[in-house]
Amino acid sequence: MRSITMLRLSALATALLLSLLPAMASAQLGRITFGPLDMAAATGAPLGSVTPNTGFMGVTELNGLLYVSCRGRVVGGAWVNTGPHTVFVLDGTGAVINSYPQDVQTATLTWGYRDGATDQITDTSGNITAPGAVMFFGTTTMGIFCVDPATGALTNTYQATAGAQILAANPIPISASASAAGVLTNYGVAYDPNGNGGLGSWWTGGFASSLVEIDSMGNVLTQYPNQNWSIRGLALDPMTGNLWLQSSGGNRGDIVEVDLASGLETGKRIIRHKPGSLPGGLSEVVGGMGGSGNALDLIGVDNSVPDSITAYRAHLHSSVLGTTEARLVAQVGGSVCGGAPSALDTETKTYLNGETLTWGYDASADPTLPGRPAILLANVDIAALGLVDASATGITLGIPEFDAVSMMSVPAGQSPFILGDGFGIGAMAGSVLALGPHALGAPDVSFSPPLAMSPGDGIRLQAVYFDAGAPSTPVVATNAVRFLRADILVEAAGHNSFNTDVTQGFLKIRHLNPSLPSIVEVTVDLSPISPVAMFDADEPGFGPTANDQFWNGNTTDPNGVGCAGTYRNGCDVSTGLIYDNLTTYGPDIAAGQVQLICDQAANCGFIASNPVTGIHRWRTLTFRFTPGSFTCDTFEFDVDTDGGRGVSGRSQAGMAVSILLDDNTLLTGTLETDPSNRLRSMLVF
Structure with missing residues (x-):
């Protein structure tokens, strides 16, 4: 792999490229x-x-109308959830135009x-x-x-x-x-x-x-x-x-x-x-x-x-099936913290200045893809998570599924860089363009990002490639991938916070920069999501036995009944999580309810606040760490979340996070949805 330098695309080249775009759409199965x-x-x-x-x-669609089956019906101005049941008829905009009872x-x-x-x-x-x-x-x-x-x-x-x-x-x-x-x-x-x-x-x-x-x-x-x-x-x-x-x-x-x-x-x-x-x-x-x-x-x-x-x-159309399209993929090389390279896939990546970023094309879904010319646009120094690839209409000239930012997009932004030009647009414009794969299936390319980028800045990539079967203009756009500059990453990821996979936690806090002071305190708060959103600390079943619970903390299972906490991969030890009398919940909590853990001498490892009606449920959790311990490491755990907008990682968007560093720097923010992954919300510092 060779290093490449990104050069700004001239206004003329941008105009020439955009003139090709009116029929473009993207390789985004599930958009x-x-x-x-x-x-x-x-x-x-x-x-x-x-x-x-x-x-x-x-729901079913027939001749432009939607037919939605529903339990119950309206009686006397109120909804009754018993039969006879109802079918609603909606037009293409989602407006109800008719309804009738089911058989x-x-x-x-x-x-x-x-x-x-x-x-x-x-x-x-x-x-x-x-x-x-x-x-x-x-x-x-x-x-x-x-x-x-x-x-x-x-x-x-x-x-x-x-x-x-x-x-x-x-x-x-x-x-x-x-x-x-x-x-x-x-x-x-x-x-x-x-x-x-x-x-x-x-x-x-x-x-x-x-x-x-x-x-x-x-x-x-x-x-x-x-x-x-x-x-x-x-x-x-x-x-x-x-x-x-x-x-x-x-x-x-x-x-x-x-x-x-x-x-x-x-x-x-x-x-x-x-x-x-x-x-x-x-x-x-x-x-x-x-x-x-x-x-x-x-x-x-x-x-x-x-x-x-x-x-x-x-x-997309008969020649571009969602199951056989080319995908843009990305990877970050070995971390400066000593971690292994990330996976080469479509997920959003975090990186530090000095790390190597890689991009390429996955053309394995269709044997006719390799060799087709392609060109990639890179938006640099942007709030990458702010570009949400989830709407029916893109932001560049109203082109569906094409979301690159340029001087001509809505909203307008700086012209993108070009990385790899298989269409010869650079030569037409007289520009000197960056080196890179000019065709699908070519070797992946690595580059070093601009050193001036700050935490939260991003690089967003999206490519177009040739497709002779596409209607009108024979080009198709890929998915977008993102690189985010980050010293600390906070993420919630997965289908369900009730996660029984002991190999990884649903909630993760990653310290990524060895030059950054260690983390000494983390607080997560569900209050901004909903008044009823909560952490259910005593929910059982988070592992091989029914007694695995979040608040079991550092239990050693002295009674041999098979129970454990939910701090994953020994992270509570490696990050220096503090277990003391402030993180012990005994029989006096929750209005006299007896703590149902396997080890009365154990500590849970967190300080809970903002209680919610019910037993052992709180909106806010605080974790403390021994100074100097939580650096270049990941703190990950599982705890059931109830109420709010749902239980997936994406549903945790809006969770407030505060992180205190060893030098008394306080970082605050809220989780945002990851536009590249519907199972994930994240926050970078």
């Missing part, structure tokens, strides 16, 4: 294209009533209709060859209903590639063969008009059941074992023939692609807008949501407070 839409607000759930949070179940048979069910699908027929290029005429909704125990979208009445006629078909029974029952496969509910439903020899088939399942394909009588045609899924939503991808499933990894997991030839995950996944929440239904949207113009989006329900629906980009 949000619609929403998140608060369904309680959109449907006008009456104020003061019991709103239907965790009550919106399924009367579902009134006895607790939740009513679940996941939805339609009988629309689409070819492998993403062209709709037969608009959908009916909808299918799964239920908990009654099977799959076939519904007229205009009135909500049941209809027995549906279309398949072999022509019009008629159901023998509506709903399609849960057959004996489906029950034998463990499918007792149809929480997830996807329709394949090509299935069963062109007569049409349905992929379905529920929670931990097998994934099955059934015919119109409910008989199992194909069965695949569950791969640690909690099946709650299914969508068929007409362009790949694969299935998208939510959720993977348990009942709060991700949207994943499943190869229907094997029943195994392909490795492609989308992190939901509300990771850690309970997912609802999932549906494909051919042509994209919200005017995105994408070949295919996916739209899904997140059950939280409030329930919401969100659409994600799957495929």
Whole structure:
């Protein structure tokens, strides 16, 4: 790898480059294209009533309209969470234009209709060859209903590639063969008009059941074992023939692609807008949501407070699938603190002046990618986390998914640098451009960042590469990657703060600069997130045994009952965490409640303040460290977080952090969402 020097792109070169951009979009599988839409607000759930949070179940798109199934209905100006249940009809902007009751048979069910699908027929290029005429909704125990979208009445006629078909029974029952496969509910439903020899088939399942394909009588045609899924939503991808499933990894997991030839995950996944929440239904949207113009989006329900629906980009167009695009990747070389190089991936990286930064192209997803010309733009000396790559419209000339800052962007900024010019724009402009890979698949390149950058400054990279199949202008933009200058990194990362992975902590404080004084005190405060956000210190189950709890601290398990604290990887010892009488909670705390730890002589290692109603719950935690100990090290731990906006790392955005250094310097700030990772919020000093 060779070192390169970044040179400022001239105004002429910028103008020439931007003239290529009107049709560009980005390799960002899962980028949000619609929403998140608060369904309680959109449907006008009456104020003061019991709103239907965790009550919106399924969603499907048909001919430009969204159909959302919901538990309950409005009675006398108040919401009632019992049947008869409701279907809401929304236009492409998310406005409710109609509603009607679900079939009367579902009134006895607790939740009513679940996941939805339609009988629309689409070819492998993403062209709709037969608009959908009916909808299918799964239920908990009654099977799959076939519904007229205009009135909500049941209809027995549906279309398949072999022509019009008629159901023998509506709903399609849960057959004996489906029950034998463990499918007792149809929480997830996807329709394949090509299935069963062109007569049409349905992929379905529920929670931990097998994934099955059934015919119109409910008989199992194909069965695949569950791969640690909690099946709650299914969508068929007409362009790949694969299935998208939510959720993977348990009942709060991700949207994943499943190869229907094997029943195994392909490795492609989308992190939901509300990771850690309970997912609802999932549906494909051919042509994209919200005017995105994408070949295919996916739209899904997140059950939280409030329930919401969100659409994600799957495929840009027929030649650029979200599963086969090139990715921009980055890495930071070995840390000056002696750490190993970071992973070479799309994640946001932190670095110190003097460390080596690396970038390159991952062209492994498609054998036609290597060798295509590419050019990379670098925005330098910016607040990199302020550039949020999550909206349907980018900030550069309104180009979707292209977010590089320039003199011509909105908001305007300094012109970017060019790193690697495979299009010859520099020669056209008479500029001397930086060296670097000019094509996808070329060797990675390393460089040293500007020495003048201060903590919090960033370098943001985004590239474009040639694609002959792209509509209009034959170029496509990649994802963005970020390097952040940091002396200290604070982060919350993961699907759920209830983290049982003993190899790493959900919350981390990293001291990264050996020239910086040691950390002697850290305070984390959930109060700014919500009045009800809290640390639940005595929640059990954070390790191999049910007795592993955060507040067990430095217990040695003297009674041999199998318990431990949740400071990970021995970090409490290496960072010099102070255990003393200020960090001991005995039987006198929490209004006389007895401390349920395994070792009454243990210390918890933190000082708690701002109590919340309930036992052993606080908003604020303070940790103290022996001066000189916490340097070039990571303090990481797990503690359950309740209330607030959710339980994922992203949901901790807004958490207030103060860090006191050995020289009495006080650093303060709040966690921000990481635009490159929906599971993470972070703060750098």
